[in-house]
Amino acid sequence: MKKRVLAILLGAAMTATLLAGCGSSTSADSTGTQSETETSVSGDTDETEAEADTEQTGDAAEDSSASGDALAYTGEISLMHFSTAEEQASNGAADGMRTMIEEWEAANPDITLTQNVLANAEYKTQIATMAAADDLPDVFLLQGMNTKSWAAQGLVLDMTDIVKNSPYYEDYNQDYFTPFLDGDKIYGLPWGTVATCSVVIYDKQMWADAGYDTFPDNWEDVLAADSYFDEQGIDTIAFGNGGQWQAESNFLSVIGNRYTGRDWFQSIIDKSGASFTDDEFVSALTFTQEIFQSGIFNEDFNAVTNEDAREYYIAGDAAAFIGGNWDVTYMADALLDDEEKRSNIGFAPLPQPSDATYDPKSQDLGTASCVAINAKVAEDPDKLAACIDLAYKLTGPDYANYVGENYALGGLTQVADIDLSKFDQLTQDFYNYSYVDTTPCEIYDSYVDAAVWDVCNTEMQSMLNGDIDPETVAQDIQTKYEEVYLNAE
Numbered sequence: 001m002k003k004r005v006l007a008i009l010l011g012a013a014m015t016a017t018l019l020a021g022c023g024s025s026t027s028a029d030s031t032g033t034q035s036e037t038e039t040s041v042s043g044d045t046d047e048t049e050a051e052a053d054t055e056q057t058g059d060a061a062e063d064s065s066a067s068g069d070a071l072a073y074t075g076e077i078s079l080m081h082f083s084t085a086e087e088q089a090s091n092g093a094a095d096g097m098r099t100m101i102e103e104w105e106a107a108n109p110d111i112t113l114t115q116n117v118l119a120n121a122e123y124k125t126q127i128a129t130m131a132a133a134d135d136l137p138d139v140f141l142l143q144g145m146n147t148k149s150w151a152a153q154g155l156v157l158d159m160t161d162i163v164k165n166s167p168y169y170e171d172y173n174q175d176y177f178t179p180f181l182d183g184d185k186i187y188g189l190p191w192g193t194v195a196t197c198s199v200v201i202y203d204k205q206m207w208a209d210a211g212y213d214t215f216p217d218n219w220e221d222v223l224a225a226d227s228y229f230d231e232q233g234i235d236t237i238a239f240g241n242g243g244q245w246q247a248e249s250n251f252l253s254v255i256g257n258r259y260t261g262r263d264w265f266q267s268i269i270d271k272s273g274a275s276f277t278d279d280e281f282v283s284a285l286t287f288t289q290e291i292f293q294s295g296i297f298n299e300d301f302n303a304v305t306n307e308d309a310r311e312y313y314i315a316g317d318a319a320a321f322i323g324g325n326w327d328v329t330y331m332a333d334a335l336l337d338d339e340e341k342r343s344n345i346g347f348a349p350l351p352q353p354s355d356a357t358y359d360p361k362s363q364d365l366g367t368a369s370c371v372a373i374n375a376k377v378a379e380d381p382d383k384l385a386a387c388i389d390l391a392y393k394l395t396g397p398d399y400a401n402y403v404g405e406n407y408a409l410g411g412l413t414q415v416a417d418i419d420l421s422k423f424d425q426l427t428q429d430f431y432n433y434s435y436v437d438t439t440p441c442e443i444y445d446s447y448v449d450a451a452v453w454d455v456c457n458t459e460m461q462s463m464l465n466g467d468i469d470p471e472t473v474a475q476d477i478q479t480k481y482e483e484v485y486l487n488a489e
Contacts, residue, residue: 077386141191173412200347212225253364258359259357405419451484
């Protein structure tokens, strides 16, 4: 029994519930609408509007106590986040957040930290309401999709100097800042454990029986293996797009990157010239349609959810499954009583299309939130220095080491010599897949307005059925993109 409990904890450790960009509420909203308020004082802080002073911000960054110096500020700081006490028991990101907060409070007893802690879904609603009223907390978690609009309204502090003056700057993974940029300005420190939205989970023994030592790195071999698996009466790859978001989050984000490269999508984010009707993106859509009509997936892929599809793999009715980190966690737990099946789980990136020219080892990985600071805080340099110090604590090496050593997860700050030996082989393998053997690319729906992805997701489902062509899908996405962004300016 003790061994089973440990295995469950290690399985849960492999995922975090912060990848809201992966479309589903399955992971991000798992705590429902539970709310929690942690405070030792009552009432609201009286703050007036102010523009952030760049020079003052830079000085405050240099004066923060990340190096161990005492903070001058002795008042109150309001903090809002979604790491609930309920999540702490099974979620590495939440445990890391709450542990860092406790340590920071202990190190700064003269500062009153007032926390408003909400479950993920309720947090998104309330933080948006507070932003609309220009009443954001001093420190809060900012989603990438809100960065540009809230920055344009002057709600969020420009943290460019704060980031660059951080004592941990050299250890930050710069790829994770993309959702929180507006031009060359940075509006937050990426927070949370970084987890993948796209991984091929495959049965190593099944693929060995089909003649492959590992899962193929090209689709031609996958198509060739399909004949073997057909003879065995099983599907080559299980996939579920019943929720509509899966084909985009778990598949197209990566395949799109393979055809367009990262600069193209950055241009989409920055509204600097790239278009969804560009040939390279249309090619990605075309390949996606063709491969889903090739017969390698379960016939009902567009009708079942990813939860349904992963059961096909667990039952041995499919030789592989494409999903996200939350599916790895589920499978690790579900197969605890089937040691042979569990030990045969392997991980691989999506194979490379033959005409794609960009990184064949890319997988969409990142954080959906950053630690941001209310622009009004810049009025008080001492308070700003304290808020910066808190932001450094929640995203720096203390956090990264904690989640790495306790959960085999990674964060913004890269750390060396994580001891993986205390984790089971499955956890070690997934750590290496996530952080060592692959390279990150953007999760499409962590960026750009959700209305754009609603069009993409709905029309892609029809496209995968063959009811609409890729060019039409691309044009309809671009039309919505222009409606939301370009025509509104």
